[in-house]
Amino acid sequence: MRVGVVLLALLLTACSATGARQSPSTANSAQFKPKEISVSGPYRHKYLGLSFPETVGPFTRSNVLQFDAESADVGANYQTPDGKTFATVYLYPIVGPIASIPSDYSVTKTESDRKCAxxxxxxxxxxxxxxxxxVVREEGPFSLPSRPDYAGHRLVFDADHRIAAPGYPSALRESDGPLTSELYLFCQAGTYWHLKYRFTYPQGVAAGVMVTELLNGVPAP
Known part of the structure; x- marks a missing residue:
């Protein structure tokens, strides 16, 4: 099975599932089908100016996808050279299509924290x-010194590397064995932007350093 095909299928299928990313921009663009963005070099977010570099630490970017017509709702897949550790980074607005958001939009910290949770x-x-x-191993608040304006949440769990949710391509239901997966969601206080990460790697792999490298390096200024 080609790694690039698996990554693209995973990302597209996960984001089409109900509540996959809870992104109103995607939900309100019912006629828009996720598509791959053709890009060479860093991909720069149209609205925030943040970039998704081609490489960071041991990771190489596999592709960039957009999930709305305005390219406000985007995601990028990364993988390590051995093809065993995968990461996906999503950057998206949470309150509706970007064109409908007032330029003076603001939200209290209390409301921002509630929405993030x-x-x-x-x-x-x-x-x-x-x-x-x-099986959940760790869960709780999480912050990064490199992103002080983003409040974060973290989940780490172990599982069989067999996709149980209905509707997934049959080719994705079997793989190399038990895995560990990490989920991070960061919410920028006072704004409508969310930053989400997913990491997946074989159980027993010491992934801490490379996970931190990608968290700090994507997106880049």
Whole structure:
């Protein structure tokens, strides 16, 4: 099975599932089908100016996808050279199509924190349902010194590398064995932007350093 095909299928299928990313921009663009963006070099987000570099630490970018017509809702896949550790980074608005958001939009910290926790619960539920025998190892608040304006949540779980959710391509239901998966959701206080990460790697792999490298390096200024 080609790794690039698996990554693209995983990302497209996961984002078409109910509540996959809870992104209103995607939900309100019912006629828009996710598509791959042709890009060479860093991909720069149209609205925030942040970039998705081609490489960071041991990771190489596989592709970039957009999930709305305005290219506000985007994601990028990364993988390590051995093809065993995968990462996906999503950057998207949470309150509707970008064109409908007032230029002076603001939200209180209390409301921002509430929305962030709500979105994290939805992302957690989806992540755990994607695999059989999921067992949560760690869960709680998380922050990065490199992103002080983003409040974060983290989930780490072990599972069988067998996709249990219905509707997934049959080719994705079998793989190399037990895995560990990490989910991070960061919400920028006072704005409508969310930053979400998913990491997946074989159980027993010491992934801490490379996970931190990607968290700090994508997106880049």
């Amino acid at each position: 709500e979105f994290f619960d939805g992302a957690k539920d989806l992540a755990l349902r994607q695999y059989q025998n999921s």
